Amino acid sequence: MATTRAATFSAKIRTLTDFHTRISCNQQPPSNAEIITTLRYFQQTLIGFLKDVPSNNSTLFEKFVADSQRTSQYPNLNYSGLFYGIVNLLDVFPIITSGQTAIAEAILDTLKALYFFLDRECVDQLPYLLASQLGTFPAELDKKIVQLLCDCILPYSTSDDAFGGLSVPVVLMLVLQHPSDPGLHSWLLESLMSRRENVYHDLLSVIAKGTSEARISAVNLLFHYWPLINPQILHRKPIQYRVHGWSPVPCQNTMCTEKGPSIKRSYDPVACAKYGDTSPPMSICKGCFDQIETDQPLYFICQPMPASHSVVCQNKGCEASNRIAVGTCFAEDCIRAHQHVPLRLCQECFTHLHANPGAEAHRRHSGMTCVWNTILERDMIEAVVKLLKETSASLEGIEGEGKRPKWLRQLEGGQSLGRDIDSMSDERRMLSRYGIWLMAALCPPAPEAPSHAIGYIMSMLFQWFSTTALLPNDSMGAALEQLKTDFASDWMNLAISNHYEVFVTILMPDLPEYAQVGGAWDKFSSKKDQMKDGLSKMLALMPYDVISFETWNRVIPKWLRAISDDIEDEDLPELKILLCKIFEPDLCPLPFETNKVYEFISSRLLKGNYEETLDALDWLHLLCRMDITMSLNMVFDMFIECLKRLPDLNFPIKNEENDLEEDPGPLAVQVVM
Incomplete structure (x- = not known):
């Protein structure tokens, strides 16, 4: 009988493989x-095998175990062949023209x-295989995919004997970039937090390396579950974010009539097959768990955390003077009295409740205060x-479109489509506030901070x-401008104080490789574009009084020399507007007098050697060609003082040869023996 069963199983796998061929080649598709x-x-056959697994082996369904204890529980059949048969079917799923929902549901059940x-x-x-079906399977199955990931596949594959945990960041990204139901994002994250450490790092990886759509959701979730505890941030600006709650899955007991929200979970394979016609785990509501006949324990399910903004300790016995929540515990010992909802705790409660040895293993998560080292x-x-x-990318995109008004974009793309596009764009443009808050709270430019890291952020x-x-001076512009005043300027001033040489380097025209980020550096660009980008950055910083006289005298000569050496004459007009704004005497945003602005020229004319004097004259000529307005008296004074010291300059010795004569070339000498 075993031979017949194996032959039938293999024949069905060949049938599945044949489906792939017929669909891909469009030859009599099934x-x-x-x-x-x-x-x-396959589903019923496999569930039938599970009915023969002893109930006392239910723990094998919680985490993958690579030993004979697991493989001895079921017949030795070609299960990997079935898996790859399903993978092949998924490859051709998008070209199936009808019945996609029913087929996709059957694939998930199998x-x-x-x-x-x-x-x-x-x-x-x-994990990756399932998550990648989001956007491929019909949208009504998104919840079922996430449920399968949260309750079954991710917990099972993230064991010590498997490497499913390595795929968690990419699974997060794939789920977060599909905004069909934002509640699924919270569900996945809370499920991971209840079973896994370092979820903070996983989410941070999505922000750092994921898509723009995933980044929006990820940063909102990061600020919701790990609120910043930096007092400067909390006291000066409330953190705003948007998170959606989720609902527990309905009871999976096939005999349940109410289908209420699940509160417990069973891993007993016999009970799951009998009451749910499914493989473990099976979720059970409050009215059904007493009716399940099993000698194996039923585990409480962590209930959804509230989506509302909450930064206060939720421990009922909290007597701390500072009740700002700094962490969350998911262990049953802590959340039992809280209706099994994960508990936000202040620093004192977070430490006190986990001080005893038995609580050290609690699954808990807390933020951090500084990322260096x-x-x-x-x-x-x-x-x-x-x-x-x-x-920056969003705003540059607007400039590329000629800054068309929102109403015009809505008319061009359709009213509803235009609204969706603008809503998405506005959300992307405001992402920088989270970056500013993270920078100010967790990346302080302290002296011990790595110089290249400070330079990268600073650039x-x-x-x-x-x-x-x-x-424009709208709500978005005002909000971002306020961030500059509240946080960015303070961070920048501290960075200048502790990493002054890095600051000067970032203002130079020839940026080091670690600082080549954003703007012209993120696309194919010419030297002219890079120059325009650098001058624009320097101009934007001037109103904030961060460019001192010493910095100016070091930076601007490098810029003028680079423009003289690297920019063609036909490209100079494109830099003219920026240079005029920088040197404009009436609108000059530099925090020192006009005569100081040109001291880098006057000092070379009055005290420099021959090469420095020539440089100063070249720069003066360049500024005149750019129509930079200067005081004529100041220029005359510089020239007069320079002429007075001409006799003292060490001019290079001129070559006395007649330049008009043709070069005879090297002298050929013939020796006659």
Whole structure:
């Protein structure tokens, strides 16, 4: 009988493979009924195998275990062949023309029945395989996909014997970038937090390396579940974010009539097959868990956390003077008295409740105060830069479109479409506020901070100043401008104090590689474009009094020399407007007198050597060609003083040869022996 069962199982796998060939080649494609019937055969066969697994082995369904104890519980069949047969079917799923919902649902049910029978190689692929079906399967199945990930596949594959945990960041990104139901985002994150450490790092990776759509959701979730505890941020500006709550799955007991929200979960394979016609786990409501006949424990399910803004300790016995929540505990011992809702705790309660040895293993999450010299340093820096870059990229895109008004874009794209586009764009443009808050709270420019990291952030911050400088005075422009005053300027002044040489380097025309970020550096650009970008950044910083006289005297000569050496004459007019704004005597935003603005020229004319004097004259000539307005008396005074010291200059010795004579070339000498 075992031989017959194996032969039938293998024959069905070949049928599944044949479906892939027929669909991809469009040669007598199978009917929907054929595909669904074949998948249901596998589902029922696998659930039938689970009925023979002893109940006392229910723990094997919680985490993947790579040993004979698991594989000895079921017949030795070609389960990996079935897995790859389903993978092949998923490849051609988009070209199935009808019945996609029913087929997709059958695939999900089969995968849930199959996961326990797979080897480690297949188990490691399951999280990404499922998450990648979001946007491919019909939208009404998004919740079922996320449920399968949260309740079954991710907990099972993130064991010590499997490597499914490595796919958590990409699974997060795939789920977060699909905004069909934002409640699914919270569900996935809370599910991960209840079972896994370092979810903060996973979410930060999505912000640093994910798509723009995923970044919007990820940063909102980050600020909701890990509120910043920096007092300067809390006291000066309330953190605003938007998070949607989720609902527990309905009871999966097939005999339940009320289908209320689930509060417990069973991993007993016999009970799951009997009462839910499914493989473990099975979620059960309050009215059903007493009716389930099993000798295995039922586990309480963490209930949804409130989506409302809450930064106060939720411990009923809290007597701390500072009740600002700094962390969240998901362990049953802590949340039992809180209706099994994860508990936000202040620093005192967070420490006190987990001081005893039995509570050290509690799954709890807390934020941080500084990222320097931590494992999060690299991703946090990249996250800050990417958040600032989102706003800059969005605003530069508007400039490229000629700054068409919103009503015109709505008319061109349709009223509803235009509203969606503008809503998305506005949300992207405001992402930089999160970057500024993270930068100010967690990336302080302390002396011990890595110089290249400060330079990288500083370069992108300057780009952000530049692209937001000409925003209209609407709500978005006012909000971003307030961020400059409240946080960005303070951070920048401290960075200048502790990392002055880095600051000067970032203002130079030839940026080091670590500072080549944002603006012209994120696309194919010419030297002219890079120059325009750098001058725009310097101009945007001038009103904030961060460019001192010493800095100006070091930076502007480098710029004028670079323009003289690297920019063609036909490209000079494109730099003229920026230079005129920088040197304009009536509108000059520099925090010192006009005569000081040109001291880098006058000092070279009055005290410089021959080369320095020539440089000063070249720069003066360049500024005149750019129509830069200067005081004629000041220029005459510089010339007069320079003429007085001409006899003392060491001029290079001229070559006395007649330049008009033709060069005879090297002398050829012939020796006659």
